[in-house]
Amino acid sequence: MTDQSRMPVTALLGANMFFSGVTYAATIPYASLAGVDTLGLSPALFATIMAVGSVLATFVSVGLGYISDKLPDRRLLVLMTALAGMVAHGMIFVWPTQASFALAMGVIMPVAGACYSQCFGYVRVYYARHRPERADFMVTALRTVFTIAWIVVPPLAGWIAAEFNIFNVYLASALSYAAIAGIYAALMRDPATRIEASAPRRLEGGDWRSSFALQPGILAGLIGLVVMTGGSRLFTFTIPLSIVTDLGGSLTDVGLYAGITAAIEVPSLLLLGYLGNRLSKETLLAGAGVVMAVFIGLASQIGTVTQLFWLLVLNGLGTAALMTISLSYVQEAIKDRVGLSTSLLDVVAIAANLLGATAFGVLAAGGDYRFALMVAAVLSVAGAIILALGNTGRLGARQKAAGARI
Template identity: 55%
Template sequence: MSSAPRPRMRVTALLGANMFFSGVTFASTAPYASIVGVETLGLSTAAFATLLSVSSIVGAFLSLGLGYLSDRLPDRRILVLAAALAGMIGHGLIYLFPSQAVFLLAMGVVMPLGLSMFSQSFAYTRVFYNRHNPARADFMVSALRTVFTVAWTVVPPLAGYVAARYSVFNVYLISALSYALCGAIFIVMMTDRATLVPNAPPAPVAPAPAGAAIRRRLPFPILSGVVGLTVIATAMRLAGVGMPLLIVTDLGGSLTDVGLYAGIAAGLELPFMLGWGYLLARLSKESILIFNGLLFALYLFLATGVRSVGDLLWLQGINGIATAALMSVNISYLQDAIKGRVGLSTSLMDVVSISATLLGAAAFGLLGAGGDYRLVIAGAAAIAGLGALVMLAGNLTRLRGPRPARPA
């Protein structure tokens, strides 16, 4: 146990509440973003794909800057507050002024910062537990990721009901209020100085050629793992955009069905997240991620043949197993990627997410141009399988079992 001063408030409970409301911001809007953009506001698939691309490019530069600042600012919580404010403003604008212009402005310019609240919250969580209870740091990150998933279990069906009963833009009000609550939680935490985690200056490193520096920070197995995760995440983004459109078009479903689909998938993830967390003590992170990348590809392949919403819901057991690992084990994997730089390593989460969104947008613009959303899902299946194989190719010697965590 660390000798750091003990906070007077229940930090774990506050971080859990923050992760729940962070989950609400995603769970209330993500299943409906493509429906709002394409079906409600009338954007073409090409325009929506361009919007995702612009947002990704803005986010890429932003995430690199945030990763650099995160390891140097005197208080990491400032970045969480800035992201929460941006998210509240961005989704608040969409709710108050529902138009193509505002949607494009908010999603392309404001929300890249708002969406970084998720990874910045995890950066703070990791360094907080590294300081106060390092033996349980990995477990706490996994546990809080599970809390995030609880929101995905509860919120999408409720958001779907609100969208169908009132207006689909009301889901952005739910998200804006949740961003405000996340910011309020961190403001409360800042009143207790024991929750401040001072940044240690990065250890000096002797100058080296650029190629050698990259190899030292990201050896080939880690680099191939990051690339493989990015490709798998691309498939997840592509499926996340295409599946709601498949439900409301080809399968004749409703907005409520979209919420039910998202809620069931997340509910099934919960027990499997705990199971994969338990297996981390016995299996390597790479083997878990590779197996579930292939399993996710199988799920998407089977989804291309469904004929009703009910058929799709029956497949969510496979989806839950795979997504549980791909959305939880990946966090600790990426946070361990760059030795001694938790903030910079955590920024890899944003880099992977943003790169995946950019690639997924390009794939959606290409595959979805004709309105064939089964083709979109088939493309996502192929991409997921490719990502798993990329990670496998660089990690054949790392699949036997767990290794000691790299120092954070």
């Protein structure tokens, strides 16, 4: 380690990733229930708010990613985005109206949405600087901590939403964003945790544009990820309403569905760690799309919540692969630009959210949630095909991984 930190950095970053998980786990399973079921937004208006936020978030994310490779201190961006999340979700809790939901999700959350990727960007550059041989491992390990939040929080949030008020889930998220801000404010007191970006190397004979170059295979992979994740987003928006409406479940069942999925992700990560040493990232990501398509397709045909729970083994495995492997895959997309590459995580997520929200607005308008789930399954397998066709030479055995870069 080049500069010994006086602080328990790994413990703080672990706590940071847990609270980051809470911000998602407490709110995502209940977004459509809060907006459509409780506040009375139509599916089309809900989808429009999410789509507007996605478009704005695209520009915010790329801008922040570009800036992060030039800032003298990457911790500032995490602090700023965490404070935005605290304000946005705090507003929904304090002032639960259609107007506050639209303002928070359509205007403020596009800034807060970058917090997740900027946290992972900081994790990678910190360990690439201090412990380069463990950088990939630490990204995976801290992603596991993020998953633990998904095991613990959704069932508890579902119980709170059912017994008290659904908007309490946004209070939990706002407090978690405040905790993230506090952690990074504490880290900023230690000079050893300050990471200044190094100038990106250019290809020999290339101009400044070579710093932003995406190889055709990577571009196909990113498009495939957008389509696959778009199917997952459509599923995420639809399944809570389907559980309550089609399957006769409750808000508690919605929380259990999310918590069980996350619990299955943990052992799935061990399996993926084994497979990751033998198969390429492209193979595993394409496989994840197929697994998710099978799961969502089956989920569209079932008749009880219990049957859904039995299918969650597939959901946990597919989600673990899609969410975890994509982290390192995307962070290596643009050579020597970890910050800008990490912002592509947001671009993929935002484009997928836009695709999923638009599809939800169109398909769920008539209350036919089963058909929306079937379309989500089609999107998932289509994304896997796009990724595979663009990377036929990289399917199969694992190739030598690129080294960690800052």
